[in-house]
Amino acid sequence: MAFGNSSQEDSMMSEINVTPLVDVMLVLLVVFIITAPLLAPQALKINLPKTESVAHDDKLQKVSLAIDAHGVVSLESEHLTDQGLAEMLKNRAVDPHFQLQIQADEAVNYGRVAQVMAIAQKAGVSKLSFLTVTGK
Structure with missing residues (x-):
């Protein structure tokens, strides 16, 4: 059974x-x-000014340089002194496709931005752009 x-x-x-x-x-x-x-990379909190959108070239090697509201400079999230920035830019500016993109906080003094631009020019940077927030 x-x-x-x-x-x-x-x-x-x-x-x-x-x-x-x-x-x-x-x-x-x-x-x-x-x-x-x-x-995720540690980003600085920067209030960028607002502008209209502009077309850009995708062939360039873009390196981001941020200036916070206190004037502290960081290249690709690495804080640098002015001399350290000059050395880094001299090494990278040799590449013809190198482009430096500056992100300056809206509250940073214009004189500090001008100092950073002068450092970049002395280092041989020929392509320079500013990043802003697009909007109305």
Whole structure:
């Protein structure tokens, strides 16, 4: 006397247990949520002036130079002194596709921006642009 059907016992289980997959995905999600802010570059908070949009050349090697409201200069998120900036720009300005993009805070003194521009000119930078917020 058999209580079960022999064909049911011999068949394979056709359902996938998704609980371990969900557990792994949740652990990965938590890891990415924790590590994502650490991988992003530390940006300076700069209030850029607003202007109209202008077309730009995509062939150039663009390097970002930021000047915060206190006049502190950072090249690609690395704080530099004026002498350190001059040395870095001399090394990079040799490339004909090099373009320096200046992001100056709206509250920074114009004299400080002029000093940075003079440092860039003495270092041999020939392509210089200013980044602003586009809007009306």
